[in-house]
Amino acid sequence: MSELLPSALFYAFAGLALVFGFLCVANPLSRNPVTSAMFLVLTIVSLAGLYILLHAFFLAAIQILVYAGAVMVLFLFVIMLLNLEEEERRKIRGITLGLGALSVAVIAGILIRAVVAARPSAGTTPLVEGGIRNLGHTLFTLYLLPFEAMSLLLLVGMVGVILLSKKDLK
Amino acid sequence: MDSQLLQYLPVLILLLVAIGFAGSTLALSVILGKTGRRTATKDIAYECGMLPEGPGSARMSVKFYLVALLFVLFDIEVVFLYPWAVIYKQMLRENAALILGGMVSFLGVLFVGFLYALKKRAFDWTR
Amino acid sequence: MDAIYYLDPTTQFVLFSIVKIVVAFVITLTFVAYAVLAERKISAWIQDRVGPNRATPFFAQYLPVIGPALVRLGIFQPMADGLKFLLKEDFTPAYVRKVYFWLAPALTAIPAFMTIAVIPFGSTLGNPNNPMVIADLNVGILYSFGIVSLGVYGIVLAGYASNSKYPFLGGIRSSAQMISYEIAMGMSVVAVFMVIGDLNLSKVVEYQGANILHWMAWKQPLAFFIFLVSAFAETNRLPFDLPESESELVGGYHTEYSSMKFALFFLGEYANMIAASAMMVTLFFGGWAYPWGGGAAQGFLGGVGHIVCFLVKMLVLMGVFIWVRWMFPRFRYDQLMDLGWRRFIPLALVNILVTALVLAALND
Numbered sequence: 339m340s341e342l343l344p345s346a347l348f349y350a351f352a353g354l355a356l357v358f359g360f361l362c363v364a365n366p367l368s369r370n371p372v373t374s375a376m377f378l379v380l381t382i383v384s385l386a387g388l389y390i391l392l393h394a395f396f397l398a399a400i401q402i403l404v405y406a407g408a409v410m411v412l413f414l415f416v417i418m419l420l421n422l423e424e425e426e427r428r429k430i431r432g433i434t435l436g437l438g439a440l441s442v443a444v445i446a447g448i449l450i451r452a453v454v455a456a457r458p459s460a461g462t463t464p465l466v467e468g469g470i471r472n473l474g475h476t477l478f479t480l481y482l483l484p485f486e487a488m489s490l491l492l493l494v495g496m497v498g499v500i501l502l503s504k505k506d507l508k
Numbered sequence: 509m510d511s512q513l514l515q516y517l518p519v520l521i522l523l524l525v526a527i528g529f530a531g532s533t534l535a536l537s538v539i540l541g542k543t544g545r546r547t548a549t550k551d552i553a554y555e556c557g558m559l560p561e562g563p564g565s566a567r568m569s570v571k572f573y574l575v576a577l578l579f580v581l582f583d584i585e586v587v588f589l590y591p592w593a594v595i596y597k598q599m600l601r602e603n604a605a606l607i608l609g610g611m612v613s614f615l616g617v618l619f620v621g622f623l624y625a626l627k628k629r630a631f632d633w634t635r
Numbered sequence: 636m637d638a639i640y641y642l643d644p645t646t647q648f649v650l651f652s653i654v655k656i657v658v659a660f661v662i663t664l665t666f667v668a669y670a671v672l673a674e675r676k677i678s679a680w681i682q683d684r685v686g687p688n689r690a691t692p693f694f695a696q697y698l699p700v701i702g703p704a705l706v707r708l709g710i711f712q713p714m715a716d717g718l719k720f721l722l723k724e725d726f727t728p729a730y731v732r733k734v735y736f737w738l739a740p741a742l743t744a745i746p747a748f749m750t751i752a753v754i755p756f757g758s759t760l761g762n763p764n765n766p767m768v769i770a771d772l773n774v775g776i777l778y779s780f781g782i783v784s785l786g787v788y789g790i791v792l793a794g795y796a797s798n799s800k801y802p803f804l805g806g807i808r809s810s811a812q813m814i815s816y817e818i819a820m821g822m823s824v825v826a827v828f829m830v831i832g833d834l835n836l837s838k839v840v841e842y843q844g845a846n847i848l849h850w851m852a853w854k855q856p857l858a859f860f861i862f863l864v865s866a867f868a869e870t871n872r873l874p875f876d877l878p879e880s881e882s883e884l885v886g887g888y889h890t891e892y893s894s895m896k897f898a899l900f901f902l903g904e905y906a907n908m909i910a911a912s913a914m915m916v917t918l919f920f921g922g923w924a925y926p927w928g929g930g931a932a933q934g935f936l937g938g939v940g941h942i943v944c945f946l947v948k949m950l951v952l953m954g955v956f957i958w959v960r961w962m963f964p965r966f967r968y969d970q971l972m973d974l975g976w977r978r979f980i981p982l983a984l985v986n987i988l989v990t991a992l993v994l995a996a997l998n999d
Contacts, residue, residue, distance in 0.1 A: 521652060534899070541724055
């Protein structure tokens with residue numbers, strides 16, 4: 339039982355992520371943006387389940403904390419701020435459809451190539467174990483520069499949001 | 509299934525128990541609860557006895573959006589503090605200047621953003 | 636009973652987990668019920684009133700002296716309240732958004748119960764392989780913060796679903812308040828984990844276990860203060876109960892709710908209070924460890940003693956929650972945001988910096 343359980347849970351979470359993801363973008367029952375946002379939250383939580391099964395425990399916690407708990411709350415706030423009731427039905431033009439299909443094909447091509455190139459085998463051990471200690475050690479030695487660059491990115495984000503939302507700048 | 513992965517199994521069970529509890533209490537109250545008559549007055553939104561005016565959801569201030577976005581940015585900052593805090597004591601022995609300086613400069617840059625937000629009165633709700 | 640030890644370890648673990656979950660769940664629910672009673676009795680006492688003293692079940696009159704005494708203490712009040720919640724009319728007004736109207740109370744209650752998973756509420760009950768914690772996660776505190784951050788949805792959706800002005804304003808206000816104080820809360824405990832060097836809450840208890848002098852509350856008083864105040868804001872309790880400040884918003888996000896759906900919001904608030912108290916006991920007051928120390932329990936009775944010790948500490952902190960509610964006036968919304976963003980965030984950052992410097996000085 340204990341050998342079978344992880345794979346069973348993997349298929350369960352992967353299936354849920356796909357179903358919720360589909361319902362997020364193309365829900366046949368509701369065109370309410372809040373419903374889409376809530377299904378996106380469920381997709382994110384299912385992905386966190388997949389991270390746990392991959393032993394990326396820290397990443398799973400962050401996924402819940404930042405994406406499900408912060409970014410999606412922001413989405414809900416924006417939906418309420420804009421007072422969106424029902425998504426408007428638009429006519430889909432041929433050129434939009436064509437361009438959409440093309441970009442999906444390109445992304446799918448890249449993904450398939452990456453998966454084939456990775457050649458997953460049963461015995462691979464990850465470079466960094468999911469534990470927070472190893473991750474911290476790598477982050478603050480090997481990847482210190484990208485980490486510092488992150489602070490600038492966050493600073494730009496902060497300045498940007500204040501500029502955007504304040505009308506009366508002094 | 510190794511030990512740390514196994515520890516997440518009770519979390520899953522607890523989630524199912526909690527969902528079951530919430531669902532069953534709601535269902536029980538439907539089954540056992542009294543069903544009253546539905547009258548026109550009962551179906552009016554509560555506004556202290558006055559008749560409701562305008563749509564149910566009022567326009568909200570853009571300040572809430574500002575708070576939510578700043579929250580996302582600060583949340584990411586907090587998330588980076590945790591791996592740092594955990595290895596801080598251990599790294600002090602290896603390379604004290606790197607671990608302290610790395611975080612001080614990271615927080616320093618973000619503190620500039622914080623000061624900018626203060627200066628632009630992003631946290632001022634009196635106006 | 637011994638047959639359980641012949642099963643394979645995973646099945647054994649799952650069975651033990653289910654027992655622990657059910658027991659912890661029942662205990663939490665009982666605590667919620669009696670926390671409501673305690674709150675009413677203590678508020679009555681502070682305001683020189685009597686408080687609930689009428690609920691009398693049929694069997695109480697047959698008990699000679701104890702029956703009337705229990706009735707006067709209001710011991711049967713929570714049962715009467717629970718029954719009333721079940722039997723009252725569960726009204727869904729016509730103007731609400733139905734699906735979310737039903738979903739919101741459940742989404743408030745579920746995360747409130749999920750947070751208890753990582754809290755070590757005792758050492759062992761004699762079997763060292765079966766620690767008294769539902770899930771001994773290495774990411775410990777981050778799990779709790781993640782679940783707490785999901786609690787916002789119940790409140791936002793309650794405001795959105797009600798399609799009415801007071802709930803809408805209450806829901807938006809409350810969620811903005813909760814996310815603001817999440818930052819202060821998350822930053823304040825970073826200093827604690829710098830000292831301990833592990834996010835696993837069992838390790839946190841182990842570190843403080845030696846004796847009362849090792850408790851984090853003395854080593855990180857500023858972190859404890861910020862965490863305590865943020866916990867009041869996170870649980871939406873006075874002096875930060877702006878989402879439901881009666882004088883301006885009637886009932887806030889649960890204005891339109893009745894019967895069991897309202898009860899689930901109420902339950903969520905008290906379960907959150909219990910979880911916050913339990914988290915503070917674990918982080919700052921040595922968890923299940925006695926003030927005089929002594930490691931993990933050897934036998935069954937020792938284990939029970941640790942659990943009782945944990946619950947006593949938790950009850951004291953819940954007493955603080957209730958006491959504060961009747962001692963401080965409500966903050967204004969701008970004061971609340973000012974405190975969260977402009978005071979606590981810089982304060983928590985300074986605390987982290989000072990801790991870092993002290994640790995660096997001690998190391999060399």
